[in-house]
Amino acid sequence: MALSNLTLPLDLAGLSRMARQNRLDVAEMFMAAGNGHFGSCYSCAEIVTVLYFALLRVDPARPDWAERDRFILGKGHAAPTLYSGLIRRGFLPEEWIEEYETRVGSRLMTHPSRRYQPGVDASQGALGHGLSVGVGMALDGRYRGLDYATYVLMGDGETNEGSIWEAAASAAKFQLRNLTAIIDCNRLSVDGWLADVMPMEPLADKWQAFGWEATRVDGHDLSALLEALRPTREPTGRPRVVLADTVKGKGVSFMENARAWHADTITPEQYASLRAELGADA
Amino acid sequence: MTMMETGADLGASIERRRAAYPLKAIRQQYGETLAALAAEEPELLVLTADLMHATGMAEFGARFPDRIINVGIAEQNLTGVAAGLAAAGRPVIVDGYAAFTTLRALEQAKVDAAYNGVKLILTGQSAGLSYGVGGPTHQTYEDVAIMRAIPNTVVLVPADAREVDACLRAAIAYDFAGPIYVRLGRGPEYLVGDATPFEIGRGKVLRDGHHMAIIANGAMVFEAMLAAAHLADEGIGVRVLNMHTVKPLDAALLLHTAAEVGAMLVVEEHSAFGGLGGAVAEALSEVRHGPIRRIGLADAFPPIGPTFELRDALGLSATHLVRHAHELLGGAR
Numbered sequence: 001m002a003l004s005n006l007t008l009p010l011d012l013a014g015l016s017r018m019a020r021q022n023r024l025d026v027a028e029m030f031m032a033a034g035n036g037h038f039g040s041c042y043s044c045a046e047i048v049t050v051l052y053f054a055l056l057r058v059d060p061a062r063p064d065w066a067e068r069d070r071f072i073l074g075k076g077h078a079a080p081t082l083y084s085g086l087i088r089r090g091f092l093p094e095e096w097i098e099e100y101e102t103r104v105g106s107r108l109m110t111h112p113s114r115r116y117q118p119g120v121d122a123s124q125g126a127l128g129h130g131l132s133v134g135v136g137m138a139l140d141g142r143y144r145g146l147d148y149a150t151y152v153l154m155g156d157g158e159t160n161e162g163s164i165w166e167a168a169a170s171a172a173k174f175q176l177r178n179l180t181a182i183i184d185c186n187r188l189s190v191d192g193w194l195a196d197v198m199p200m201e202p203l204a205d206k207w208q209a210f211g212w213e214a215t216r217v218d219g220h221d222l223s224a225l226l227e228a229l230r231p232t233r234e235p236t237g238r239p240r241v242v243l244a245d246t247v248k249g250k251g252v253s254f255m256e257n258a259r260a261w262h263a264d265t266i267t268p269e270q271y272a273s274l275r276a277e278l279g280a281d282a
Numbered sequence: 283m284t285m286m287e288t289g290a291d292l293g294a295s296i297e298r299r300r301a302a303y304p305l306k307a308i309r310q311q312y313g314e315t316l317a318a319l320a321a322e323e324p325e326l327l328v329l330t331a332d333l334m335h336a337t338g339m340a341e342f343g344a345r346f347p348d349r350i351i352n353v354g355i356a357e358q359n360l361t362g363v364a365a366g367l368a369a370a371g372r373p374v375i376v377d378g379y380a381a382f383t384t385l386r387a388l389e390q391a392k393v394d395a396a397y398n399g400v401k402l403i404l405t406g407q408s409a410g411l412s413y414g415v416g417g418p419t420h421q422t423y424e425d426v427a428i429m430r431a432i433p434n435t436v437v438l439v440p441a442d443a444r445e446v447d448a449c450l451r452a453a454i455a456y457d458f459a460g461p462i463y464v465r466l467g468r469g470p471e472y473l474v475g476d477a478t479p480f481e482i483g484r485g486k487v488l489r490d491g492h493h494m495a496i497i498a499n500g501a502m503v504f505e506a507m508l509a510a511a512h513l514a515d516e517g518i519g520v521r522v523l524n525m526h527t528v529k530p531l532d533a534a535l536l537l538h539t540a541a542e543v544g545a546m547l548v549v550e551e552h553s554a555f556g557g558l559g560g561a562v563a564e565a566l567s568e569v570r571h572g573p574i575r576r577i578g579l580a581d582a583f584p585p586i587g588p589t590f591e592l593r594d595a596l597g598l599s600a601t602h603l604v605r606h607a608h609e610l611l612g613g614a615r
Contacts, residue, residue: 066370113397114398114399115397115398115399121369122365122366122369122394122398123393123397123398124393125393126389126393128358129362129389129390129393129394131362132358132359132361132362132363132365132366132390132394133362133363133365133366133369133394134366135359135362135363135366136362136363136364136365136366136367136368136369137366137367137369137370138366139351139363139366139367140366140367140369140370140372143327143367143372144370162358163356163358163359163362163390166353166354166356166358166359167359167362167363169354169356170353170354170356170359170363173353173354174351
């Protein structure tokens with residue numbers, strides 16, 4: 001997809017094409033590396049695409065722009081989904097795809113890094129950190145009188161981490177209306193169904209009890225995401241959580257809802273089949 | 283020379299010297315310095331995890347209610363929020379006890395501050411045995427080793443209240459993109475009487491001498507000075523180094539000292555593993571030097587006890603340093 005053809009914000013058809021491109025980019029990175037977190041990336045492709053191509057106030061020419069909207073990928077192992085967004089949005093060169101995890105000094109690795117990647121607001125990878133850092137960034141925006149919005153995308157399994165709930169309580173105390181938490185509810189974690197490993201539902205009730213406004217959407221429905229993730233720029237008010245119901249491995253039949261595809265190796269045959277399903281040559 | 287004093291005489295002599303020095307509580311100084319800094323630094327924020335009435339910050343909180351953010355008893359969130367607040371360059375101080383700052387929230391210090399390249403002043407109060415009666419949950423002997431092993435960190439261990447003030451000011455002014463860990467005591471500590479400028483990364487020579495050197499930081503600097511004064515009366519010249527910065531270590535000063543003295547005692551209120559003693563031994567391991575004896579805490583949970591008695595019981599006092607000096611120099615003199 002040629003960058004020069006983008007007119008932002010993308011319309012629904014453009015977002016749909018971009019989400020497909022995102023999955024292809026991710027697969028290309030994982031094919032280069034030999035393996036990757038397919039399931040975790042594919043469940044959040046629409047969320048990241050809607051943010052970067054329709055909603056976030058960002059400028060690739062100024063990755064450190066003080067007024068930019070912040071995006072923190074708490075579920076850092078879905079970094080390739082973010083990398084595709086940053087590449088197609090113009091923050092990172094497309095050539096970086098082929099060096100993903102392939103050599104010493106690769107600028108793209110399993111988890112996102114503010115150190116090496118312009119456009120990444122916080123290095124992540126260890127689960128349970130993103131929401132606290134997002135609370136700090138939202139607070140700093142309020143103190144500085146800047147109206148940027150701060151988004152933190154987490155996994156539903158990530159909400160096992162106690163630090164998430166420390167951060168949830170503090171965001172409600174500080175009434176951070178400019179903070180949006182997004183939970184990618186794909187219902188699977190490394191060892192199986194979340195309901196078996198460590199049940200967290202009813203998540204909406206938990207977040208509401210912590211003082212958050214909670215909404216539930218289909219995490220692959222672009223128009224629903226556009227509505228639910230609209231930036232909140234008011235400095236004070238109830239923080240917002242969007243529970244996005246998703247399918248782990250969405251878009252590739254043999255990966256959907258398959259525990260093993262949280263992270264797995266991919267064969268050339270599977271890669272060809274994946275590309276065909278995603279309509280790579282369409 | 284009078285080095286054949288009995289143990290009781292030595293102890294009494296040291297205590298007579300000790301009584302001549304004034305004391306000031308570390309947390310009192312911490313609160314005073316932060317209040318002064320709040321007035322001087324309009325963007326400065328302090329984050330606490332429900333400890334401001336324990337760390338000496340109550341007056342600060344009353345005078346500057348908008349400059350202190352209380353996240354409740356949640357130290358992981360404390361450091362994470364602080365890193366987010368500081369990411370765009372705001373000066374931020376994390377208030378807390380050493381045990382929680384460096385252990386409970388260690389991964390946040392590593393990932394959110396050190397790896398992210400965010401300057402954050404992480405304070406660790408009640409470190410060492412300064413809260414000796416608190417027992418091993420609150421005594422902290424591993425913090426320096428932990429914090430210096432993380433890449434992109436600075437580790438500071440000020441000696442007394444005056445140096446706490448200088449150290450916090452230096453940390454605010456220091457151009458560094460990562461966590462600056464400031465290890466602090468708690469209650470009254472003796473004032474060393476040193477007014478030389480504090481520079482991060484530069485050890486201080488508080489007293490000159492050529493028979494041996496005592497290298498110390500934190501409250502052990504005062505004990506080193508007491509021991510050196512006693513040893514001087516015996517005709518033993520002791521150079522005292524205040525190595526307030528464990529990282530980045532002033533290796534040049536150490537190499538210079540190692541070349542000029544016959545033996546070295548390194549003393550710290552920390553595990554004998556991985557702290558100042560470890561850092562000094564690492565720095566000197568590839569050069570020729572006289573004997574180095576590292577004085578710290580053994581690999582065991584200490585008993586509880588009032589701070590000064592507990593230190594003495596565990597070998598961390600001027601009396602013990604004098605004995606170590608006699609043993610180290612016994613053959614050479």
